[in-house]
Amino acid sequence: MSEQEPKTDGKQLEQLQGKVVTDVAGAMGVVMAYMGDQLGMYKALDEINAATSEQLAEKTGLAERYVREWLAANAAGGYINYDAKTERFSMSPEQAVTFAKEGHANCMQGFFQAVVSSYLDESKVTEVFRSGAGLPWSDHNGCLFCGTERFFRPLYAANLVDTWIPALSGVREKLEAGAKVADIGCGHGSSTIIMAKAFPNSTFHGFDFHAPSIDQAKARARDAGVAANTIFEVKNAAAFPGGGYDLVTIFDALHDMGDPVGASGHILSCLSDEGTFMIVEPIAGDSVEENMHPLGQIYYSFSTMVCAPASKAQPVGLALGAQAGQKRLTEVLNEAGFSKVRRVAETPTNMVLEARA
Ligand SMILES: C[S@@+](CC[C@H](N)C(=O)[O-])C[C@H]1O[C@@H](n2cnc3c(N)ncnc32)[C@H](O)[C@@H]1O
Known part of the structure; x- marks a missing residue:
């Protein structure tokens, strides 16, 4: 450790780093959410109800490999759900109003777009x-x-x-x-x-x-x-x-x-x-x-x-x-x-x- 390095409190540093990681996850979540809106992926997923990446790619006309990665990122963030048994992704009613329902009082897409x-x-x-x-x-x-x-x-x-x-x-x-x-x-x-x-x-x-x-x-x-x-x-x-x-x-x-x-x-x-x-x-x-x-x-x-x-x-x-x-x-x-x-x-x-x- 160099002499100039500040003395940090381990617990406080751990807490701050944990918060920053959560914020970075959120920052990436916002851009994923915005892309999902622009590409119609949430709307399509909400309409199909539960879909594999292949089914969502087919419905939206998008490239499956990218759709699969986007779905996984969203599921990891809790924006959508993933059922490992069926390999299908889905949205709860709460997720649907937040991400897919334009004009709903709880839809956050305008927020994401402004960010x-x-x-x-x-x-x-x-x-x-x-x-x-x-x-x-x-x-x-x-x-x-x-x-x-x-x-x-x-x-x-x-x-x-x-x-x-x-x-x-x-x-x-x-x-x-x-x-x-x-x-x-x-x-x-x-x-x-x-x-x-x-x-x-x-x-x-x-x-x-x-x-x-x-x-x-x-x-x-x-x-x-x-x-x-x-x-x-x-x-x-x-x-x-x-x-x-x-x-x-x-x-x-x-x-x-x-x-x-x-x-x-x-x-x-x-x-x-x-x-x-x-x-x-x-x-x-x-x-x-x-x-x-x-x-x-x-x-x-x-x-x-x-x-x-x-x-x-x-x-x-x-x-x-x-x-x-x-x-x-x-x-x-x-x-x-x-x-x-x-x-x-x-x-x-x-x-x-x-x-x-
Ligand atoms: C945050 S937006 C709000 C727009 C709208 N009132 C709404 O709630 O959706 C701020 C608006 O104020 C307008 N604005 C800012 N300064 C202005 C000024 N001096 N005269 C007229 N409009 C102005 C901007 O062009 C912009 O449309």
Whole structure:
């Protein structure tokens, strides 16, 4: 042993190494899961019920030798089951909803896709650590935009209309009667479309500064049959048009903005007198030490890879981060002129704030 080698505690080192091995297994599991999604292997396996590698290869039209290796990796990770007697692989109902059932509230494929996007963009983010520059949202690979939508849409579908909007003071009644709504940083428009479907008497304006996302949002609105009461436009949060909005929403995007105070100030100036600003943000405690858990690790990591660089690529570049916490978010909203801010709802992953003048 060299003289410089640090003195380590054997038990603590063993524990840490064990955790790292588990994490590395998980990192490989994510890429296996993503490939299974892209190649339709989980869906096919779920449909066949129990299959040998030959049967799954035949059903998917994929090369059997690779399919066999992928199946073994998944079974070793507990993502699917393996019966040694029959040499067949299968999925339990819980595995099927997690890996194969697109749109199910428990399907994690959007999550996996967003993680893979981080790996694909690692070199760009490594570079901004050195330069201190920002990395615009639009400079990420397309996996991020699709993964974000796939991950958040089921959360919005499960909570937005039934829980979050009713928790806001007097908003559901206005939406039922016919209100004017703006959804800022709407991305592919999943939140806008869910609201437009539920409240056909109201008009929903979706704004985002990322043109390809707005194109997607328009196409999805047509597919969902809500083209008549949705209008999507490429606009910056600090300069979207119109006034007299009864409700303005931002879903998981305020912390991505370069100038969240400026954007919130513009929102206040566009609201009607009794208008409401609803902000959905990642759940977080107010201090770093409150966020020392796996979800905190996930959010801080996405924030490192995507949110902080996206904010720094814009004027002001505040870089709030995805774990800002309610106290810091309230300061931002107060500075913009919102005097009443309260938490109206939360899920294990998100908090919902209501801000009023
Ligand atoms: C994490 S995504 C969330 C998208 C969508 N709200 C959702 O929940 O699926 C953040 C979005 O904010 C948009 N965005 C960031 N800064 C913006 C700004 N200053 N003006 C308009 N949109 C912005 C990005 O283009 C991106 O679509």
